[in-house]
Amino acid sequence: MTLTKESVLEALRKTALPGGGDAVGRNLVHALAVESGVVRFVLEGAPEAELLVIRPVLEAAVRALPGVQSLSVVIPAGPSKAPGGGVKIGGHAKPQDGPLPVPGVAHVIAVGSGKGGVGKSTVASNLAVALARAGKRVGLLDADLYGPSQPRMMGATEKPASPDGQTILPVRAHGVVLMSLGLMLREDEAVIWRGPMLMGALQQMLGQVKWDHFGPLDVLVIDLPPGTGDIQLSLCQKTVLDGAVIVSTPQDIALLDAKKALDMFAKLKLPVLGLIENMSTYVCPNCGHEAHLFGHGGVEAEAARLGLPFLGSLPLALEVREAGDAGRPVALGTGAAAGAYAAIAAELIGRGVA
Numbered sequence: 433m434t435l436t437k438e439s440v441l442e443a444l445r446k447t448a449l450p451g452g453g454d455a456v457g458r459n460l461v462h463a464l465a466v467e468s469g470v471v472r473f474v475l476e477g478a479p480e481a482e483l484l485v486i487r488p489v490l491e492a493a494v495r496a497l498p499g500v501q502s503l504s505v506v507i508p509a510g511p512s513k514a515p516g517g518g519v520k521i522g523g524h525a526k527p528q529d530g531p532l533p534v535p536g537v538a539h540v541i542a543v544g545s546g547k548g549g550v551g552k553s554t555v556a557s558n559l560a561v562a563l564a565r566a567g568k569r570v571g572l573l574d575a576d577l578y579g580p581s582q583p584r585m586m587g588a589t590e591k592p593a594s595p596d597g598q599t600i601l602p603v604r605a606h607g608v609v610l611m612s613l614g615l616m617l618r619e620d621e622a623v624i625w626r627g628p629m630l631m632g633a634l635q636q637m638l639g640q641v642k643w644d645h646f647g648p649l650d651v652l653v654i655d656l657p658p659g660t661g662d663i664q665l666s667l668c669q670k671t672v673l674d675g676a677v678i679v680s681t682p683q684d685i686a687l688l689d690a691k692k693a694l695d696m697f698a699k700l701k702l703p704v705l706g707l708i709e710n711m712s713t714y715v716c717p718n719c720g721h722e723a724h725l726f727g728h729g730g731v732e733a734e735a736a737r738l739g740l741p742f743l744g745s746l747p748l749a750l751e752v753r754e755a756g757d758a759g760r761p762v763a764l765g766t767g768a769a770a771g772a773y774a775a776i777a778a779e780l781i782g783r784g785v786a
Contacts, residue, residue, distance in 0.1 A: 434499070435466060435471075435497060435498065435499035435500060436466060436467060437464055437465075438465045439497060439598070440464065440466055440473075440494060440497065440560050441456055441461070441464065443494060443497055443739070444456050444461060444490060444493065444494070444495050444553055445457065445591070446493075447489060447493040448483055448500070448567075449486055449488060449489065449531065450489065451478075451482060451485075451486075454751060455475070455486065455490055457475065458474055458478070459477055459531075460476065460477045460478060460483070460486070461473050461474075461475065461490075462474040462475075462476060468501075469499050469500060469501030469502065469503070470501060470503075470504075471494055471500055471502070471503045472503075472504045472505075472506075473504075473505060473506075474505075474506050474507075474668075474733065475487055475490070475580045476507065476508050476510065476596050477506050477723060480507060483507045484507065485493075487505050487507065490505060490513045491503060492751075497628065505693065507624075507628075508624045508626065509522075509566035509621075509622070509623060509624045509625065512613060512616045512617060514565055519594040519597060519599075519640065521599065521600075521613060521616060521633045521636055522625060522630075522632055522636075522638070523569070523628075523632040523633075524628045524629070524631070524632050525628065525632045525635045525666070525670075526632075526635065527632040528635075528647075528670060530563075531668075531669065531670055531671055531672045531673075532670065532671065533671075533672045534582070534638050534639075534643060534652055534671060534672070535642075535643065535644070535647060536643045536644025536658075536677050537571065537643050537644070537648075537649045537651070537652045538644070538647050538648070538649065538650050538651065539650065539651040539652070539674045539785055539786055540651070540652045540654065540671065540672065540674055541651060541652070541653050541654065541673070541674055541675060541676070541677060541780070541785060541786065542654045542656055542664075542667065542673055542674045542676040542677070542704065543555060543556040543559065543653060543654065543655055543656060543674070543676070543677050543679060544656040544664065544676050544677070544679070544693050544697075545656075545658050545678065545679045545680060545687075545689070545690065546658070546659065546660070546680065546686070546688070546689025546690040546691065546692045546693040546694075547658050547659070547686060547689035547690075547695060547709075548658035548659075548679075549658075549713070550658075550679050550680055550686055550690075550729065550744075551681070551683045551710040552655065552656070552679045552712055552713060553574075553576065553581050553582065553585060553655050554585065554710075554752060554756055554761075555677075555679045555708060555710060555746070556572065556582070556653055556654075556655035557572065557582055557585045557586055557655070557752065557756070557761050558752075558762060558763040558769075558773045559653055559677075559763075559773060559776060559777060560572040560608045560645070560653045560760045560771075561606050561607070561608060561761045561763040561764055561773070562773040562774050562776065562777035563605070563650075563651060563777045563780070563781070563786055564607040564608050564671060564779060565607070565748045565763065565764070565774070565777075565784060566774070566777050566781060567653075567663075568650040568651055568781065568786055569609075569610040569646075569647060569648065569649045569650045569779075570607070570608050570649065570650065570651055570652075571602070571608065571610070571611075571649045571651070571652040571762065572586070572608050572609070572610050572611075572652075572653050572654075572655065573612075573637060573638070573641075573652060573653070573654045573655065574610070574611065574612030574613065574614060574655050575637070575654050575655055575663055575667065576655055576656065576658075576663075577613050577623055577625070577630050577633055577655040577657065577663065578623050578657060579632070579657070580613045580614030580615075580617075580623075580644055581614065581694045581697060582610060582612045582614065582655060583610075583612050583614040583619075584609050584619070584756075584757070584759060585591040585614050585745055585756045585759065585761065586605040586606060586737070586759060586761065587605055587606070587611055587725050587758070587759020588603050588605040588610050588612075588615060588759070590603040590615070591603075591615055592611060592615055592616065592641075599640055599641070599642045600636070600637075600640050600641045600642065601641075601642055601645050602641055602645060603615065603641065604646055605759075605766060606760070606761065609643060609645070609646055609649065610737055611637055611641045611642065613633065613637075617731055619746065623627055626705065627662045630662055630663060631662060631663075633665045634663055634666055634667065634670075635666075635670060635700065638671055641744065650786065651786040652783075653752075654667065657695075660692055660693060660696040664696060664700075664777075665700070668697070668700040668701075668702050671699075673702055674703070674705070674785045675702060675703035675704060675705035675785060676693075676697050676702055676703070676704050676705060677704075677705050677706055677707075677708060677710070677743065678690055678693055678697075678704060678706075679696060679707075679708045679710050679733075679744050680707065680708070680730075680731050681709070681710055681711045681712075682708070682711075682712060682728055682729060682730035682731055683730065684730070687731065689735055690707070690721075690731070690734070691734070694738070694740075704740050704785070705741065705743075705780065705785060706741035706742060706743035706779070707732075707734065707735045707740060707741070707742055707743060708730050708731070708738060708743050708744060708745075708746060708776065709729070709730070709731035709732060709742075709745045709746065710746045710748075711747075711748040712728055712729075712731075712746060712747060712748070713728060713745065713747050732745070743776045743777055743779055743780075744772055744776050744779070745772065746772050746773070747767065747768055747769055747772070749768070749769055751767070751769060752769050
């Protein structure tokens with residue numbers, strides 16, 4: 433007997449559940465995929481406690497089918513609860529009329545990229561620190577909800593609290609006010625949410641977080657996820673933004689994806705404040721030889737072609753990686769990398785967007 437989606441569904445239909453009925457009839461099985469003996473599906477549509485009881489029953493029924501080599505049954509995580517209060521992060525976004533300002537924040541800058549791996553989160557954290565060192569009151573929102581890395585990069589371990597069950601109090605690190613879903617999860621805990629829960633979480637972190645808890649902010653830096661998906665679309669539709677900063681490495685494949693991000697922001701009518709070329713130059717610490725491992729100047733040339741500001745080049749340096757891993761962004765110190773971030777911060781301040 434060949435293993436197919438139909439044969440798996442038939443087995444699930446014939447499996448009685450502890451609470452009555454079957455998983456297919458109760459519409460609990462979603463995103464079923466069957467390929468080369470590998471079976472995957474999402475189990476949702478009932479309280480999590482009930483799904484945890486149902487899952488092993490369904491797993492046993494599917495594993496008994498001939499040809500099943502591996503099986504993955506995922507129960508999406510529920511909303512994350514802020515320590516010290518009853519606010520839960522996640523859930524469907526609430527309707528609102530048009531873009532709204534972020535309470536307690538004067539300017540909002542989104543940091544995006546067309547693809548992952550170009551150092552966007554590193555740029556966001558260091559830009560926030562550089563703006564703070566320049567005398568601005570700065571917030572940093574980690575909107576990369578599937579891969580929240582800002583708690584590690586900013587060295588933040590304090591948990592956000594909710595004294596009234598409605599508002600969420602952010603934390604502070606290196607003079608920057610910080611909010612990240614990663615502060616409410618274990619570092620190795622996955623976020624298994626569909627798009628609507630992501631949208632609800634983003635809306636909450638913009639509207640329910642008391643960004644002016646330590647005083648009104650001059651600027652909020654938002655670290656976007658890579659790509660051109662739900663978070664970017666929802667942010668531009670629901671939030672008043674000053675503009676976006678695009679991060680790319682010089683090589684052609686990264687620039688190709690960066691152009692897609694530029695096209696997305698153009699279609700959403702969000703101004704692009706400028707482009708940053710990351711990992712532009714590598715200087716050997718032993719001999720001083722300068723190399724361009726990913727090419728050089730491609731982002732600046734693209735900015736010139738499009739008539740967009742070029743904010744600067746950032747080096748590929750071991751100290752940047754070590755500083756991020758240690759939770760002390762390189763912009764806190766001195767040297768070429770810190771100087772480059774300071775120059776970008778000064779440019780944004782001079783243009784009145786930070």
